[in-house]
Amino acid sequence: MEATAGVSSVEFALLTPVITVMLLGLVDYGLAMFHKMELVSAVRAGSQYALVDNEDTLAGTNTSSIQQAVVDAANISITTGDVTVTVFCECNEIAMASCASSCAGTSRGLATVSATYTFSAFFVSDITMTGSNTVRID
Numbered sequence: 001m002e003a004t005a006g007v008s009s010v011e012f013a014l015l016t017p018v019i020t021v022m023l024l025g026l027v028d029y030g031l032a033m034f035h036k037m038e039l040v041s042a043v044r045a046g047s048q049y050a051l052v053d054n055e056d057t058l059a060g061t062n063t064s065s066i067q068q069a070v071v072d073a074a075n076i077s078i079t080t081g082d083v084t085v086t087v088f089c090e091c092n093e094i095a096m097a098s099c100a101s102s103c104a105g106t107s108r109g110l111a112t113v114s115a116t117y118t119f120s121a122f123f124v125s126d127i128t129m130t131g132s133n134t135v136r137i138d
Contacts, residue, residue, distance in 0.1 A: 013061040028121040043131040045073035054137040086112045109138040
């Protein structure tokens, strides 16, 4: 008779911590991807707000409203301070200093909505995530 009694218990005891760490790493990765998708989705919501309220966006008078739209759409903890809105114009695909400048060619107004979020994981130090979206607003 072989002395194999308890071998499977020892194998289980040795592999359980390794499998647990791998599983928690997988959970970390999944949560990070979820938070990244939430951030990008919220930025898109802010871009849609800028697109709908395009006259005020070009004038630069609704920046705080766009930031609040991003915060409201996010299911993660971000503040309006984490959101930036940049409005700029292009003339023949070259950035202009001001949207009020005259353009001899094709002019278009654009708005870029960006947000940052710091994700805290179990095994990794804080990860800074960013989401950005640019829309044509005229």
